Amino acid sequence: MAIDFTLTPEQKKVQMVARDFAENVLAQVVREADREPDPLKAFQLTKPAYVEAYKRGIAFGMLPKEYGGGGLTNIELILAAEEICAVDPGFACTVLVNGLALLPVWYWGTEEQKKRIMGAATSDSSGAWIAGYAASEPPGSPGGTANFDTPLPHPVGIGVTARQDGDSYVLNGRKYWPCNVGGWDGEGADVNLVVVRTDPEKGGTEGLSAVLVERGTPGVTYNIIDSFGHRLTPNSEIIFEDARIPANNLIEGTFGNGDLLINRNFAWSGPVAGIAAVGVARAAYEAALTWARTYTAGAPHPMIHFQNVGYVLGDVAARIEACRYFCWKAAHYIDEHGYHGELIGAMNKTYCTETLFDSVYKCMQVVGVNSADKKHMFEKYLREAAIFPIYDGGNFGMQRRRVHGVLASPGFNPRALMDNEFVEFTKDMETIDTIAHVEAKSPAHI
Ligand SMILES: Cc1cc2nc3c(=O)[nH]c(=O)nc-3n(C[C@H](O)[C@H](O)[C@H](O)COP(=O)(O)OP(=O)(O)OC[C@H]3O[C@@H](n4cnc5c(N)ncnc54)[C@H](O)[C@@H]3O)c2cc1C
CATH class of the missing domain: 2.40.110.10 (Butyryl-CoA Dehydrogenase, subunit A, domain 2)
Known part of the structure; x- marks a missing residue:
C-alpha cells in the first residue's frame, strides 16, 4: 500500500511534540516579540522559547543522529514545521536556517568538520547554540x-x-x-x-x-x-x-561548487517554506471561520450563512489541503533522493507560497473591516504570508529560474516527478536567464 496519507505513530508524535511546543511555549511570546520595535530585542524575547525548542529536540531535529541531531526525515520535519508556523513562521525560520547552515557540512564537509561543528551544535549545555x-x-x-x-x-x-x-x-x-x-x-x-x-x-x-x-x-x-x-x-x-x-x-x-550548494539548499528548504505558508494560511482560515460562525455583521444570523462567505472559505480550505499534500510529496521526494529535490523543491515553494498568500487575503475579505484591527492578528498573517514568495531564494530570480533550467535541459523527463524518478541537477542547468538580451549599461544610463 504505497499511497496512504495516514501518519505513522512516530510521525504523529513529532507533530504533537511540535504542536505542544508551539501552542504552549512559543505562543506566549509571539505577540509581545512581534510588537517590539527593536528587531534584536524582538529576537531576544524568543530566546527562552528557543532554548526550550533545543531541549525538546526541535532546534537541530533535522541533523542526522550520527552527529547528535534528531534524525528527522524531511516529512517529519515539515509536519513539525506546519505546527510551529501556524503560531509564528519567523521563529520557525530561525530553526530552518540552522539546517541550511549545517546540512551542507554533513553533505560536503570533512569528518573533522562534521564532528567539530555538528557535534558542538547538538551538545550545547546552554541550549542557545545557533x-x-x-x-x-x-x-x-x-x-x-x-x-x-x-x-x-x-x-x-x-x-x-x-x-x-x-x-x-x-x-x-x-x-x-x-x-x-x-x-x-x-x-x-x-x-x-x-x-x-x-x-x-x-x-x-x-x-x-x-x-x-x-x-x-x-x-x-x-x-x-x-x-x-x-x-x-x-x-x-x-x-x-x-x-x-x-x-x-x-x-x-x-x-x-558554491552554486550547487545554493541550489540544493534553497531546494531542501522548498517544502519547509511551502508548509510554512500552509501553517500561516491555516491559522488565518481557522480564525476567519470562527469569526464567520460567531459574528453577524448586523444580520439576524452569523456570517457563515452568507453564500459568499461559505464559498470563499471552502476554496481557501481546499487550497490549504492541496498545498499541504504537495509539500508532503516534495519532502518525501527529498527523503527518497538523498536530500536532492532541486526541481520539486522550487516548484513546491513557488506554488504554495503564492497560492496561499492570496488565501490569507481572501480570509481578510471574508472577515471584513475588522481584519484591519491588529488585535485580530490578520495583519500579522498577511505580513508573514507576504514574506514567503520573496525569502528563501526569491520565487522569480532564483526558484523559477531553477525550474526553467531543468525544463530546458534536453534530457528532462516530464514524468520524472510523477514516477518518483531522480532528476539530477547539473551545472549545465544553471546560468539560465542570468543575462538578459540587452546591452549592459552603467547605472547612470538606466
Ligand atoms: C525572513 C527572511 C529570511 C532570509 N534568510 C536568509 C538566509 O538565512 N540566508 C540568506 O542567504 N538569505 C536569506 N534571505 C534572503 C532571501 O533568500 C532572498 O530570497 C534572496 O536574497 C534572493 O532574493 P531576490 O531573488 O529578490 O534577489 P535579488 O537579487 O535582489 O533580485 C531582485 C529581483 O530581481 C528580479 N530578478 C533578478 N534577476 C533575475 C533573473 N535572472 N531572472 C528573473 N528575475 C530576476 C526578480 O524579480 C528578483 O526578485 C532571507 C530573507 C528574508 C526576508
Whole structure:
C-alpha cells in the first residue's frame, strides 16, 4: 500500500511534540516579540522559547543522529514545521536556517568538520547554540543575489571574496538578509556558513565555495535589519573587512561548487517554506471561520450563512489541503533522493507560497473591516504570508529560474516527478536567464 496519507505513530508524535511546543511555549511570546520595535530585542524575547525548542529536540531535529541531531526525515520535519508556523513562521525560520547552515557540512564537509561543528551544535549545555547561512547580498549595481550563478566574473554575481593567504582565507565584502548570523547579541552566531567567491576571475558556476566563519572572528561586524514580517527571526547585514579564517574552514566538497550548494539548499528548504505558508494560511482560515460562525455583521444570523462567505472559505480550505499534500510529496521526494529535490523543491515553494498568500487575503475579505484591527492578528498573517514568495531564494530570480533550467535541459523527463524518478541537477542547468538580451549599461544610463 504505497499511497496512504495516514501518519505513522512516530510521525504523529513529532507533530504533537511540535504542536505542544508551539501552542504552549512559543505562543506566549509571539505577540509581545512581534510588537517590539527593536528587531534584536524582538529576537531576544524568543530566546527562552528557543532554548526550550533545543531541549525538546526541535532546534537541530533535522541533523542526522550520527552527529547528535534528531534524525528527522524531511516529512517529519515539515509536519513539525506546519505546527510551529501556524503560531509564528519567523521563529520557525530561525530553526530552518540552522539546517541550511549545517546540512551542507554533513553533505560536503570533512569528518573533522562534521564532528567539530555538528557535534558542538547538538551538545550545547546552554541550549542557545545557533547557526547562520549567508548567501544573499545587498542591492547595488552590480549587487543582489538572484544571479549568483551568472557565468561572468567578479564584480557581477556573488561579491564577497575569499582570497587564500597561506593557511588562511581573507574575506572582504558584504552579505545582506541572512537570518541568525548575528546571534543573540548581534555579535555573531556560533557559526556561519558563508558562500564566497574563492576565484574572482571565474563566473558563478566555477568560482564559488562555502566557508565556516566562527563567532569572534576579527574583521566581521553585523547590522540588524528591520523587516516588516518574520520579525521573530533576525535578518542582518554582515560586513567582512580583511576577516581571516583558517583555511581548513573551507568546506572542501564545495570548492568551486558554491552554486550547487545554493541550489540544493534553497531546494531542501522548498517544502519547509511551502508548509510554512500552509501553517500561516491555516491559522488565518481557522480564525476567519470562527469569526464567520460567531459574528453577524448586523444580520439576524452569523456570517457563515452568507453564500459568499461559505464559498470563499471552502476554496481557501481546499487550497490549504492541496498545498499541504504537495509539500508532503516534495519532502518525501527529498527523503527518497538523498536530500536532492532541486526541481520539486522550487516548484513546491513557488506554488504554495503564492497560492496561499492570496488565501490569507481572501480570509481578510471574508472577515471584513475588522481584519484591519491588529488585535485580530490578520495583519500579522498577511505580513508573514507576504514574506514567503520573496525569502528563501526569491520565487522569480532564483526558484523559477531553477525550474526553467531543468525544463530546458534536453534530457528532462516530464514524468520524472510523477514516477518518483531522480532528476539530477547539473551545472549545465544553471546560468539560465542570468543575462538578459540587452546591452549592459552603467547605472547612470538606466
Ligand atoms: C525572513 C527572511 C529570511 C532570509 N534568510 C536568509 C538566509 O538565512 N540566508 C540568506 O542567504 N538569505 C536569506 N534571505 C534572503 C532571501 O533568500 C532572498 O530570497 C534572496 O536574497 C534572493 O532574493 P531576490 O531573488 O529578490 O534577489 P535579488 O537579487 O535582489 O533580485 C531582485 C529581483 O530581481 C528580479 N530578478 C533578478 N534577476 C533575475 C533573473 N535572472 N531572472 C528573473 N528575475 C530576476 C526578480 O524579480 C528578483 O526578485 C532571507 C530573507 C528574508 C526576508
